[in-house]
Amino acid sequence: MNLFFSLVVIAVLIALPWVLVGAAGLDYLFGVIVPYVALAVFVVGLLMRVLQWARLPVPFRTPTTCGQQKSLPWIKPSRLENPHSTLGVIGRMLLEVLFFRSLFRNTRSQLRDGSRLTYLADKWLWAGGLAFHWTFLIVVARHFRFFLEPVPWCVSVMEGLDSFFQIGLPIIYLTDVIIIAALTYLFFRRIVNPRLRYISLAGDYFPLLLLLGIAVSGVWMRYFDKTDIVGIKELSMGLVTLGPVVPEGIGVTFFIHLFLVSALLIYFPFSKLVHAGGVFFSPTRNLANNNRVKRHINPWDYPVKVHTYEEYEDEFRDVMKAAEMPLEKE
Amino acid sequence: MYDAGKVILGIVVFLALVTFPLWYNLAGEASVTAPELEKAEGSQCVEDAEWMRGHHMDLLDDWRDEVVRDGERYFVGPDGQRMEKSLSNTCLSCHVNKDKFCDRCHNYMSVDPYCWDCHVIPKEVM
Numbered sequence: 001m002n003l004f005f006s007l008v009v010i011a012v013l014i015a016l017p018w019v020l021v022g023a024a025g026l027d028y029l030f031g032v033i034v035p036y037v038a039l040a041v042f043v044v045g046l047l048m049r050v051l052q053w054a055r056l057p058v059p060f061r062t063p064t065t066c067g068q069q070k071s072l073p074w075i076k077p078s079r080l081e082n083p084h085s086t087l088g089v090i091g092r093m094l095l096e097v098l099f100f101r102s103l104f105r106n107t108r109s110q111l112r113d114g115s116r117l118t119y120l121a122d123k124w125l126w127a128g129g130l131a132f133h134w135t136f137l138i139v140v141a142r143h144f145r146f147f148l149e150p151v152p153w154c155v156s157v158m159e160g161l162d163s164f165f166q167i168g169l170p171i172i173y174l175t176d177v178i179i180i181a182a183l184t185y186l187f188f189r190r191i192v193n194p195r196l197r198y199i200s201l202a203g204d205y206f207p208l209l210l211l212l213g214i215a216v217s218g219v220w221m222r223y224f225d226k227t228d229i230v231g232i233k234e235l236s237m238g239l240v241t242l243g244p245v246v247p248e249g250i251g252v253t254f255f256i257h258l259f260l261v262s263a264l265l266i267y268f269p270f271s272k273l274v275h276a277g278g279v280f281f282s283p284t285r286n287l288a289n290n291n292r293v294k295r296h297i298n299p300w301d302y303p304v305k306v307h308t309y310e311e312y313e314d315e316f317r318d319v320m321k322a323a324e325m326p327l328e329k330e
Numbered sequence: 331m332y333d334a335g336k337v338i339l340g341i342v343v344f345l346a347l348v349t350f351p352l353w354y355n356l357a358g359e360a361s362v363t364a365p366e367l368e369k370a371e372g373s374q375c376v377e378d379a380e381w382m383r384g385h386h387m388d389l390l391d392d393w394r395d396e397v398v399r400d401g402e403r404y405f406v407g408p409d410g411q412r413m414e415k416s417l418s419n420t421c422l423s424c425h426v427n428k429d430k431f432c433d434r435c436h437n438y439m440s441v442d443p444y445c446w447d448c449h450v451i452p453k454e455v456m
């Protein structure tokens with residue numbers, strides 16, 4: 001059901017620009033208005049989420065047991081896995097954001113010899129995730145040739161490295177192959193494993209399919225259904241310099257590509273994809289474990305009216321004495 | 331708001347990244363619109379211009395394979411004329427200035443075809 005729903009939504013998202021640009025000629029709507037709206041929703045939505053997180057107090061450090069905590073001087077602390085200083089926290093964040101350190105710990109459980117529960121290392125999710133995220137970053141960075149004039153040298157260098165093996169013409173980008181392979185793996189991983197399929201929601205399938213749709217439509221446009229990319233650059237330059245134009249002769253594949261990207265931007269702040277910002281707010285990652293060194297006061301503590309035992313005794317001393325109860329002070 | 335300094339720094343970096351193309355293009359002098367191309371000298375291209383715009387690289391790629399691997403050096407143009415499958419001799423005989431034709435779009439789109447690693451540009455030789 002979750003899978004079916006996601007497939008239907010993707011099909012509709014592809015059909016809309018296909019029909020409305022291809023047959024009804026609404027290029028301005030799909031080439032200018034939708035992308036602007038999508039970008040606005042993306043920026044405002046993400047800022048709202050971030051400000052919402054920033055308003056929540058995180059009173060205590062949450063130590064995780066990944067490494068030895070800093071304690072006695074002769075016990076070696078684990079500076080990156082269980083950092084006690086800001087520098088260590090920055091190191092842990094970098095490992096997390098750039099290399100998905102936590103995911104590297106992923107394990108899978110298995111019954112061996114009938115009933116022996118065994119845990120095994122499972123690096124496939126980590127490898128697939130890392131492959132997808134890095135190639136996605138490179139693809140997006142390479143796209144800046146559509147948004148910048150003159151194209152900066154670092155974009156050209158990236159293109160050169162990405163087409164290193166000079167296979168085909170236009171030269172096949174290695175990242176194109178890797179991103180589609182990685183997304184396909186991540187998608188089928190959820191379907192093939194029954195336990196994973198059981199816990200997968202539409203919110204898990206849909207982003208994978210959407211990203212796959214974006215990558216495949218981009219690849220389709222570059223290698224198969226050629227379109228006028230000089231016209232596309234005019235369009236995208238118009239968008240980013242706030243003087244939008246829609247030149248003639250841009251193929252409908254481009255509008256599908258752009259519409260799926262717009263859908264991604266709109267979906268982003270309200271879905272699990274917002275982990276891109278959320279990772280920086282993860283208390284188990286971004287707080288130094290210095291509970292033993294520093295006292296952390298709960299910021300939502302308010303003055304509580306207390307009645308101590310001394311005061312209690314003062315108040316009831318006579319009665320207690322009469323009842324021959326033991327007293328701390330006579 | 332907790333950790334306001336760090337959160338605001340993050341937001342500023344995010345907004346700078348998102349709006350970077352706007353600043354970059356406003357700061358640069360370069361024109362935003364597609365480049366002008368020099369008119370070709372001949373009257374008839376090997377295929378129509380619309381098709382060539384998207385597929386010239388496919389055509390040249392096929393030509394290369396046909397010439398180099400199969401030794402088929404000639405083809406018959408749309409007007410019945412026999413022509414050589416040659417980038418330097420056929421294409422560039424009408425599009426006489428590589429820098430005012432090929433390079434204009436290639437630079438605009440940051441495309442750097444490796445054809446020119448070996449093929450000499452006729453004018454440069456003279």
Ligand code: HEM
Nearest residue numbers: 139140143146173176214215218219221222229232236261
């Ligand atoms: C999340 C954002 C995006 C992703 C992941 C993405 C992905 C891709 C991929 C994988 C390709 C295949 C070729 C390549 O890797 O360069 C591609 C091509 C293309 N994309 Fe995107 N794209 C995105 C956003 C955009 C946007 C915003 C535009 C334009 C406004 C755009 C325009 C194009 C064009 C014109 C091509 C064809 C390039 C060529 O023919 O060489 N893309 N895209």
